[in-house]
Amino acid sequence: MAESIRAARPLLEAASLASNDKVALLEQRLNAVEGRLRGEIDALKSTVNELRTANVSDSSPIGLSESSISSRYTLGTSSHNVIQDRDNVTIGSVGEQQWQALHSFYNENCKTVIAFMDDQFYPPKDLVRQHPLLSTVICLIASRAIMPERYQSFLDEADDLVKKTFGGPTPDLLTVKALMLLAVWTGRSRLWGYVASVAAELRLNTAVIRLGDDAFQHSVDIVDHARTWLSLCCFDLVMNLNRPFVINRMRDYLPFTANLLSSPHRRPVDYRIAAYIEGFAIAADAKTQLQNTKLHVSPLPSDVTSLLDLSNQKIDRWFYEINNKMNPLYQTFQDRQDRNRFLVPYSFLKIYINGFALYGVQPDSDAPDRIRLGYVQEALDSAILVIRTQCDSPALRKGLRYTMDYNGITTYHAINYILKAMTAAHQHLNYSMVFPALHQAAQMFEGAGSVDAANDIRKEQDKLAMLTNTVLSPEVLEHGNAEREANQLFDIPSFWDEANWDDAFPEMNVYTLD
Incomplete structure (x- = not known):
């Protein structure tokens, strides 16, 4: 042993x-x-x-410095998986000097055009160029202004990159944001359904719901995902008021904007997101309810007038609270505050709501419906206000050449309403400022290089002149064909004496739908 x-x-x-x-x-x-x-x-x-x-x-209560943003991207957070296998400069899609010029122009002139798109979602410039679609879309947008000869090539390249996202792994969050920019800056409305499907695949809608769970801790990534989904809801409301919304049960997500504003990771843009959602949801609700009424019956039924009056009151209150109760710091970016920024969407919503009264107008009636015509007149005055406000904005006129697919939406809507209202009921309306407004619209489009659009407006203006027996003299095109006080022409809330602004009213710098 x-x-x-x-x-x-x-x-x-x-x-x-x-x-x-x-x-x-x-x-x-x-x-x-x-x-x-x-x-x-x-x-x-x-x-x-x-x-x-x-x-x-930071000068604002909530903000991110460039160094902190850079740290997030170099750490490779789940929010933005920056693709490292491609550099648009290295592969020859764009030269180094061209990239620098295009990115600088976009950064200085384009990234804050859309008020409810976060100007802080972009990674630093050196990392943007490594993301194929986002860098191409930025080049595409800027090239329309400073390198128009490259615009079509960038557009073709962006289309090819979008096609590649149809298969393979789920696109990242930056791709969703790039798709949103591509859709809105090129007017490609068919893309919105695809953007919504990719966003849902990334479960951005789930992030919004988590904001309402008090037991769930808000992280920077969760809030960023929720912010992106609510920005998409804004686009859906703004772009698709006249057609079905692309987001299924979109209205269910809108109340969660309050949770976004109470998050410790909120940003100034979140207040603008909330403002747009509130305003355009009023219009969406009015549309839904009016579809179930006898809108075409004359005289206008009392339930219809009550609904129109209530919607107008909500829009007036919304505009009042923006100008008097919202902290001005949350209405602006780093540039000087422009407190008239929401005047264009306010006027647009007034056109949309009151314009429903145009359905059922009987031009040849011996007894016109004066109540209905009152709403038609208010919408007409609001359409004129849209054009005049835009024309008074040097920034909008200067940038309209390359922002037309976005900034021109409200302009076209205002022009179309003017033409329809005048054709249907000019003999019952006060149209003294219609011809100056159309003249200004034609000048804006001509100055933006859209000569065909300007000529079309002038042709329609000539038709209206014949219809109303108006001589289009320089005086009429400049000042109108009747004397009216400004407060009588534009039926907007007279809140100016109650405004609690701390400094002088600034020069107008209004963006369409901003």
């Missing part, structure tokens, strides 16, 4: 040594893993500290 033990001892010692070696190797690997984890934790702590520092030092 003893001899057997002595014989087995070398084997046991060898096994013990081998076991010790394995334990040592395992401990070494665990130490290495622990070291890497500690390094990542330290990096995350550093990023959090940078974010806190940025939020304290």
